[in-house]
Amino acid sequence: EIVLTQSPGTLSLSPGERATLSCRASQSVNSNCLAWYQQKPGQAPRLLIYGASSRATGITDRFSGSGSGTDFTLTISRLEPEDFAVYYCQQYGTSQGFTFGPGTKVDIK
C-alpha cells in the first residue's frame, strides 16, 4: 500500500498570502494519479486537482498542482476567506488501496 505523508499538518496564513502544501508518497505514484481535495467543516470533500496538475471543473486558477513520482505540491496563489479548510491528497494509481494523506489544515493567522 502506498502511504501518503502531508506537510505541514497545519498552515497558519493570512488572506492574500500564498499557501504551499506538500504531499509525499512512500513509492512512485503511477501515471501521476494524484488528486487534491478540499473539505470544509460539515461538508463532503470537493475535488480540486486530478492527474497531479489538472484543475477540476469549476475550480479557480488560484489553485494549482505540480509534481511527479513521489513528491507533489498544491499551491494556492492568494488565499481568499473561503480557502481556509482542510486539504487532502489522494493516490489512485494502484489497485492496492486508493489511499489518502492525513490532511493539511489551512487556518487563518
Place this chain on the structure above:
Amino acid sequence: EVQLVESGGGLVQPGGSLKLSCAASGFTFSDHYMDWVRQAPGKGLEWVARIRNKANSYSIEYAASVKGRFTISRDDSKNLLSLQMNSLKTEDTAVYYCARVKLGGPPNKAFDNWGQGTMVIVSS
C-alpha cells in the same frame, strides 16, 4: 446536475449489520466506477470499496480493513449503489460517502462528485 444521496445510516450494535444506499441522478450512472469513502469523527478520509462498470466486468476492490465484512454492489437499472456492512466493529463508526469516479484514463480517475454522507455509529 449530478446528485448523490446516501441513506441507511444509523446506530447498530457491534457484530450487527447495516446496508447503505446511494441514489444517483443527473448523469449516466452505468458509465462510471463508484466508490465508498468513510471518515471517522474528527479524522481523515479512508477509502472503503470500489465497483467498476459493466465494461470492466463490475470488478470490485476493498480496503483491507473491511474485506470479508463489507459488500459493494450496484443496480444500473435503478441508478443505485449499495454497501452491505456485516460484523460491524466500533472502529467502523464514521460518515460514509459515496463518490463518483471521473471518466477517462488512469490520471483522470479521481473522485469528482461526492454525496453528503450518512452517519454510521457502531456502539453498544
